[in-house]
Amino acid sequence: MIKEITCIICPKGCKAAVEIEDMQIKNISGLSCKFGQDYVESEAIHPTRIFFSVIPIIGAKNISVLPVRTKKPIPKDLLKRGMNEIRGIKLNPPIKMGEVIIKNFLDTGTDLVASRDAEPDIDDST
Amino acid sequence: MNIKHVDVAVVGGGAAGMAAALRAKKAEIEDVAIFEWASELGGILPQCIHPGFGLDYFKENLTGPEFIQRFIEKVGESRITVMTDSTVIELEAGCPNKLLVSRSKLGLEEVRAKTVILTTGCRERGRFNLNLSGDRCAGIFTAGTAQRLMDIDGIMPGKRIVVLGSGDVGLIMARRFAQEGAEVTGVFEIMPYPGGLQRNVVQCLEDYGIPLYLGKTVIEVRGKKRVESVIVADVDENFNIISDTKTEVKCDTLILSAGLVPDWRLPRILPPAKGIDIDDRTSGPVVNDLFETSMPKMFAAGNFLMVNDTVDDVTFQGELAGESAAESIKFDDMRTNRIEWRDTVPGEGIRFVVPQKFSGKSDVRFYLRVKRPMEKVWIEIPEIGKRFFKKIVRPAEMVKIDLRAEDINDTPRLSFNLSVLKRRGKN
Ligand SMILES: Cc1cc2nc3c(=O)[nH]c(=O)nc-3n(C[C@H](O)[C@H](O)[C@H](O)COP(=O)(O)OP(=O)(O)OC[C@H]3O[C@@H](n4cnc5c(N)ncnc54)[C@H](O)[C@@H]3O)c2cc1C
Ligand code: SF4
Numbered sequence: 001m002i003k004e005i006t007c008i009i010c011p012k013g014c015k016a017a018v019e020i021e022d023m024q025i026k027n028i029s030g031l032s033c034k035f036g037q038d039y040v041e042s043e044a045i046h047p048t049r050i051f052f053s054v055i056p057i058i059g060a061k062n063i064s065v066l067p068v069r070t071k072k073p074i075p076k077d078l079l080k081r082g083m084n085e086i087r088g089i090k091l092n093p094p095i096k097m098g099e100v101i102i103k104n105f106l107d108t109g110t111d112l113v114a115s116r117d118a119e120p121d122i123d124d125s126t
Numbered sequence: 127m128n129i130k131h132v133d134v135a136v137v138g139g140g141a142a143g144m145a146a147a148l149r150a151k152k153a154e155i156e157d158v159a160i161f162e163w164a165s166e167l168g169g170i171l172p173q174c175i176h177p178g179f180g181l182d183y184f185k186e187n188l189t190g191p192e193f194i195q196r197f198i199e200k201v202g203e204s205r206i207t208v209m210t211d212s213t214v215i216e217l218e219a220g221c222p223n224k225l226l227v228s229r230s231k232l233g234l235e236e237v238r239a240k241t242v243i244l245t246t247g248c249r250e251r252g253r254f255n256l257n258l259s260g261d262r263c264a265g266i267f268t269a270g271t272a273q274r275l276m277d278i279d280g281i282m283p284g285k286r287i288v289v290l291g292s293g294d295v296g297l298i299m300a301r302r303f304a305q306e307g308a309e310v311t312g313v314f315e316i317m318p319y320p321g322g323l324q325r326n327v328v329q330c331l332e333d334y335g336i337p338l339y340l341g342k343t344v345i346e347v348r349g350k351k352r353v354e355s356v357i358v359a360d361v362d363e364n365f366n367i368i369s370d371t372k373t374e375v376k377c378d379t380l381i382l383s384a385g386l387v388p389d390w391r392l393p394r395i396l397p398p399a400k401g402i403d404i405d406d407r408t409s410g411p412v413v414n415d416l417f418e419t420s421m422p423k424m425f426a427a428g429n430f431l432m433v434n435d436t437v438d439d440v441t442f443q444g445e446l447a448g449e450s451a452a453e454s455i456k457f458d459d460m461r462t463n464r465i466e467w468r469d470t471v472p473g474e475g476i477r478f479v480v481p482q483k484f485s486g487k488s489d490v491r492f493y494l495r496v497k498r499p500m501e502k503v504w505i506e507i508p509e510i511g512k513r514f515f516k517k518i519v520r521p522a523e524m525v526k527i528d529l530r531a532e533d534i535n536d537t538p539r540l541s542f543n544l545s546v547l548k549r550r551g552k553n
Pocket of ligand 2: 012
């Protein structure tokens with residue numbers, strides 16, 4: 001199988017053609033330097049991304065949804081499951097940035113955490 | 127009317143504004159105040175929930191809200207006056223500068239400030255800047271508005287999406303829509319190359335299998351109440367529509383991501399005779415290497431100065447403006463008034479250079495944008511006989527050139543020119 005991967009390490013954005021057999025890299029062509037090599041190798045076999053999204057939060061100041069992220073990147077093919085995993089959750093303030101929302105997210109060993117503080121909305125007109 | 131006196135008035139509480147205020151405070155300026163139109167500090171970043179921020183400044187991969195909360199916390203700990211829900215509606219340059227601030231429930235307030243730092247950010251070009259014809263129906267959003275709706279207010283703007291323009295915000299929103307299960311039909315870009323950063327093309331479009339159509343644009347919107355479809359067409363090299371390529375694309379939402387321009391809605395209110403000089407190339411103010419505008423004691427930084435790719439650059443610019451403002455208070459006009467400012471010139475292949483003026487007395491970082499993508503080029507500065515090699519340059523990626531004072535001390539001007547690397551043996 002040939003996988004096309006664009007290197008994003010530098011602005012040049014070389015397009016690599018990676019030949020893969022049984023989860024092993026046989027050959028990489030199209031890169032201009034060795035920095036791209038490492039990135040493309042891991043991207044070809046086990047690509048990862050930081051998962052991020054928002055979760056509804058009730059009664060918070062300034063926001064109706066709370067931004068969340070995984071602390072570390074998780075396998076790319078889990079991103080969709082991640083969206084399903086958080087569906088239906090509702091949060092309440094106060095929440096602190098970095099607070100764990102879901103521990104060991106999708107058994108990846110990394111936690112889903114809050115990306116910002118959320119304070120309760122106190123109506124100052126009363 | 128209540129009159130308030132401050133040393134430094136920062137207009138706009140985004141990354142640039144907070145960085146400027148913190149730096150001025152660090153230089154031991156007594157009264158530093160930030161005026162922010164919104165109800166919280168942060169500017170655009172609280173709605174940029176994706177990672178990719180702070181790689182340069184914090185050497186960490188943060189989301190927008192995480193990056194900006196670090197600054198909000200620092201501002202909270204320093205003795206900076208923060209006025210949210212406070213819009214600066216009028217600005218009159220002078221000694222001191224006068225600002226008229228509208229403070230929602232509290233009414234109008236006049237502020238006299240020794241120095242002013244303008245960090246009002248940028249705004250998105252809308253439908254009417256794009257000459258987009260057709261029906262006036264609901265369902266057309268700028269990318270930033272859609273982002274705010276989804277990631278602050280929790281409202282999904284639509285289900286079948288067409289994105290016009292491949293600026294970073296548009297690419298990022300294409301991904302957000304796809305994540306949330308919307309169908310993103312495609313991103314249409316009139317230029318022959320993408321407008322956003324390469325990493326966004328990969329991580330936002332390629333990751334989600336969203337097609338990017340280059341050399342194509344949306345020419346018409348159709349729909350009775352809500353958008354029902356758009357007409358797309360190819361353009362030739364002069365950007366004329368090729369009529370027989372017109373196709374209808376069904377969608378309920380059109381997202382506009384066709385460029386950002388510095389937000390002048392505020393300073394335009396200045397009396398014209400006393401206005402700030404504008405650089406037509408950046409659409410921002412002309413500044414010297416202290417980031418001081420043509421009005422003494424009035425500084426600028428961040429996206430208001432020029433549209434930046436990364437918040438890291440915005441932050442560095444804010445810090446420089448804050449430091450300069452502090453210095454101009456401490457040493458009064460000693461530095462700025464007695465300097466003969468010299469010009470920088472965007473030469474061959476270069477769209478703009480910031481700062482537009484330099485003194486030759488200090489080290490300067492120059493920010494450049496090129497006109498079109500090119501490989502293997504030199505950026506040459508003939509006046510000082512220096513040149514810098516770049517493997518590739520793209521309009522989407524700011525080029526930064528650092529020059530030392532000793533190198534630019536004697537030259538009356540600096541011009542920056544792109545030249546293609548010539549093969550040995552030829553010419
Ligand atoms: C969608 C999107 C995605 C991005 N992605 C990335 C990324 O992945 N990585 C990265 O490094 N950078 C990214 N950037 C760029 C970066 O976020 C911005 O360059 C930076 O945040 C701009 O900061 P600023 O302070 O100049 O402007 P802003 O953040 O826009 O702040 C300007 C502030 O001024 C206020 N204001 C305006 N007029 C007035 C007035 N008259 N009175 C009072 N207040 C006023 C506004 O309310 C606003 O709060 C992205 C930007 C956007 C829009
Ligand atoms: S392979 Fe090297 S030159 Fe090519 S994009 Fe990657 S880092 Fe840049």
